[in-house]
Amino acid sequence: xxxxxxxxxxxxxxxxxxxxxxxxxxxxxxxxxxxxxxxxxxxxxxxxxxxxxxxxxxxxxxxxxxxxxxxxxxxxxxxxxxxxxxxxxxxxxxxxxxxxxxxxxxxxxxxxxxxxxxxxxxxxxxxxxxxxxxxxxxxxxxxxxxxxxxxxxxxxxxxxxxxxxxxxxxxxxxxxxxxxxxxxxxxxxxxxxxxxxxxxxxxxxxxxxxxxxxxxxxxxxxxxxxxxxxxxxxxxxxxxxxxxxxxxxxxxxxxxxxxxxxxxxxxxxxxxxxxxxxxxxxxxxxxxxxxxxxxxxxxxxxxxxxxxxxxxxxxxxxxxxxxxxxxxxxxxxxxxxxxxxxxxxxxxxxxxxxxxxxxx
Amino acid sequence: xxxxxxxxxxxxxxxxxxxxxxxxxxxxxxxxxxxxxxxxxxxxxxxxxxxxxxxxxxxxxxxxxxxxxxxxxxxxxxxxxxxxxxxxxxxxxxxxxxxxxxxxxxxxxxxxxxxxxxxxxxxxxxxxxxxxxxxxxxxxxxxxxxxxxxxxxxxxxxxxxxxxxxxxxxxxxxxxxxxxxxxxxxxxxxxxxxxxxxxxxxxxxxxxxxxxxxxxxxxxxxxxxxxxxxxxxxxxxxxxxxxxxxxxxxxxxxxxxxxxxxxx
Amino acid sequence: xxxxxxxxxxxxxxxxxxxxxxxxxxxxxxxxxxxxxxxxxxxxxxxxxxxxxxxxxxxxxxxxxxxxxxxxxxx
Numbered sequence: 001x002x003x004x005x006x007x008x009x010x011x012x013x014x015x016x017x018x019x020x021x022x023x024x025x026x027x028x029x030x031x032x033x034x035x036x037x038x039x040x041x042x043x044x045x046x047x048x049x050x051x052x053x054x055x056x057x058x059x060x061x062x063x064x065x066x067x068x069x070x071x072x073x074x075x076x077x078x079x080x081x082x083x084x085x086x087x088x089x090x091x092x093x094x095x096x097x098x099x100x101x102x103x104x105x106x107x108x109x110x111x112x113x114x115x116x117x118x119x120x121x122x123x124x125x126x127x128x129x130x131x132x133x134x135x136x137x138x139x140x141x142x143x144x145x146x147x148x149x150x151x152x153x154x155x156x157x158x159x160x161x162x163x164x165x166x167x168x169x170x171x172x173x174x175x176x177x178x179x180x181x182x183x184x185x186x187x188x189x190x191x192x193x194x195x196x197x198x199x200x201x202x203x204x205x206x207x208x209x210x211x212x213x214x215x216x217x218x219x220x221x222x223x224x225x226x227x228x229x230x231x232x233x234x235x236x237x238x239x240x241x242x243x244x245x246x247x248x249x250x251x252x253x254x255x256x257x258x259x260x261x262x263x264x265x266x267x268x269x270x271x272x273x274x275x276x277x278x279x280x281x282x283x284x285x286x287x288x289x290x291x292x293x294x295x296x297x298x299x300x301x302x303x304x305x306x307x308x309x310x311x312x313x314x315x316x317x318x319x320x321x322x323x324x325x326x327x328x329x330x331x332x333x334x335x336x337x338x339x340x341x342x343x344x345x346x347x348x349x350x351x352x353x354x355x356x357x358x359x360x
Numbered sequence: 361x362x363x364x365x366x367x368x369x370x371x372x373x374x375x376x377x378x379x380x381x382x383x384x385x386x387x388x389x390x391x392x393x394x395x396x397x398x399x400x401x402x403x404x405x406x407x408x409x410x411x412x413x414x415x416x417x418x419x420x421x422x423x424x425x426x427x428x429x430x431x432x433x434x435x436x437x438x439x440x441x442x443x444x445x446x447x448x449x450x451x452x453x454x455x456x457x458x459x460x461x462x463x464x465x466x467x468x469x470x471x472x473x474x475x476x477x478x479x480x481x482x483x484x485x486x487x488x489x490x491x492x493x494x495x496x497x498x499x500x501x502x503x504x505x506x507x508x509x510x511x512x513x514x515x516x517x518x519x520x521x522x523x524x525x526x527x528x529x530x531x532x533x534x535x536x537x538x539x540x541x542x543x544x545x546x547x548x549x550x551x552x553x554x555x556x557x558x559x560x561x562x563x564x565x566x567x568x569x570x571x572x573x574x575x576x577x578x579x580x581x582x583x584x585x586x587x588x589x590x591x592x593x594x595x596x597x598x599x600x601x602x603x604x605x606x607x608x609x610x611x612x613x614x615x616x617x618x619x620x621x622x623x624x
Numbered sequence: 625x626x627x628x629x630x631x632x633x634x635x636x637x638x639x640x641x642x643x644x645x646x647x648x649x650x651x652x653x654x655x656x657x658x659x660x661x662x663x664x665x666x667x668x669x670x671x672x673x674x675x676x677x678x679x680x681x682x683x684x685x686x687x688x689x690x691x692x693x694x695x696x697x698x699x
């Protein structure tokens with residue numbers, strides 16, 4: 001049965017966590033995402049499903065609580081905003097190294113430093129190029145609606161377990177704070193102990209007589225073994241790149257030009273292409289839904305038929321690097337962005353399309 | 361039986377009174393000669409053997425010499441980032457109330473980089489055991505000054521001795537956590553003599569029992585040696601520990617259960 | 625009158641020669657070997673026949689290399 005509700009993005013992510021059968025959420029307050037923890041505490045998921053919810057002493061502690069829970073094969077998640085995500089990066093690197101499933105939500109605000117509490121997309125590099133130390137990747141979803149904030153939670157958990165890897169929902173202050181209609185999925189049961197052992201035979205569920213002890217670690221002092229481990233991770237990342245790319249292409253069939261943007265920027269650009277098309281400019285929109293793995297192939301294909309691409313981001317030019325790599329300098333790729341918590345307007349986008357791509 | 365029994369007549373399975381617990385993995389420990397880590401590892405495993413809890417125990421060892429504890433303890437183990445073991449154990453114990461959960465942390469890990477995690481886990485009365493090995497030095501990285509390095513004590517980052525005016529004071533974190541309402545049993549022990557080893561084992565057993573009974577956080581400090589870091593022989597190090605560490609870190613229970621009927 | 629008679633077995637290849645057991649032995653029946661094991665350590669070895677099987681050495685051995693046996697003998 002369809003259940004429709006008007007919710008904030010932050011609330012939707014929290015409700016989706018309960019419904020996805022999450023075993024635990026560990027968080028720490030930071031604007032603009034504190035509603036996630038507030039919603040969960042108000043909902044008493046420990047009564048609804050037995051889910052553990054805890055306000056940790058820091059973002060560092062919260063991500064390490066996730067590490068402890070994930071190591072037991074539990075469905076765990078945390079959320080924060082940019083400065084807090086920087087603190088979590090150590091834990092995310094350890095999780096990638098130890099191959100632990102975890103869902104991390106980043107409701108991005110402007111930086112660097114304490115920056116601003118207003119929306120930004122300045123954490124693209126951090127999310128897609130590592131952020132933490134070492135050779136690792138995590139799957140990064142970029143919701144453009146409250147509905148997607150909800151839907152990417154169960155999907156994120158599924159992929160986190162499928163690949164034993166951290167998954168991030170890279171949102172921003174617009175999507176987190178905005179209220180929209182959401183169609184909620186039905187409550188899924190939490191995994192039983194037996195299901196956990198089946199889904200995560202590697203987990204520290206207790207060393208029974210029928211198996212060797214399970215060890216969760218990211219350490220190997222033997223270089224040959226460590227290299228082998230990193231190469232194994234790399235194989236996994238290649239598999240993810242082959243299977244998990246997601247994007248949306250709008251009005252690209254007849255397009256002379258393409259605008260690309262993710263998350264809330266993509267919503268603004270949707271309006272921008274309507275304005276441009278009304279003026280007779282044939283422009284399409286590509287919205288990467290996963291920014292790692294990045295939808296390289298669609299850009300490579302488009303580079304054979306369109307004259308240029310404008311990358312619109314709420315930062316000074318981060319995703320543009322991936323777009324440029326994908327089109328391999330075949331066509332012009334330019335950037336338009338606003339920072340400091342300011343959103344680009346549709347008119348600005350059209351103006352920059354004309355100035356930087358069409359007239360360029 | 362006569363008094364003229366030969367060795368071979370005594371060494372028979374039926375006369376066995378002590379052997380290394382099979383819950384210790386059959387491989388050489390990576391610790392330096394005389395290091396107390398091996399003894400504490402074994403005590404924990406003896407307790408888990410006595411509790412028949414191999415399948416119901418999860419241990420956490422963070423960065424430090426004992427980061428490789430999982431190589432030696434035949435139970436499910438998690439390796440933690442430096443200082444973060446109490447955060448891991450919080451999640452483990454909250455989601456697995458049927459398990460014995462413990463962390464095994466050194467002084468740098470527990471009382472410097474992990475101070476926040478330590479104090480808040482204690483204060484939340486999390487139901488796990490913290491085993492705190494205090495040897496006043498960073499062993500794994502090669503003998504640097506620790507939060508528990510004694511005033512005047514030499515280490516590689518205080519080669520002329522710890523000058524408290526410059527480097528600050530050693531932290532008696534065990535006394536500190538004993539003040540928190542969330543800790544149930546806080547004690548300081550050592551493993552340098554057979555009598556002390558036996559006391560430490562009793563303390564650890566209580567800690568495991570209490571935390572499993574959801575009484576709150578149990579904190580067992582073991583003042584130990586670091587022969588390599590202190591640049592002494594193991595026997596000298598144990599004597600130095602008695603002469604210097606124990607006056608500053610006196611052995612004994614610091615907080616005992618207040619429940620009625622509790623006999624210590 | 626009953627008396628305890630013990631014997632210890634030392635895994636000399638695992639012994640690191642720390643000598644902690646020597647001082648822990650109330651009967652002074654553990655000594656350090658002149659020779660070395662495969663790792664180059666002067667390992668501990670039992671000496672004399674006054675061992676009572678008190679387990680002190682085994683309990684305090686950081687590497688857990690000592691196994692203790694004990695019988696009760698009547699004099």
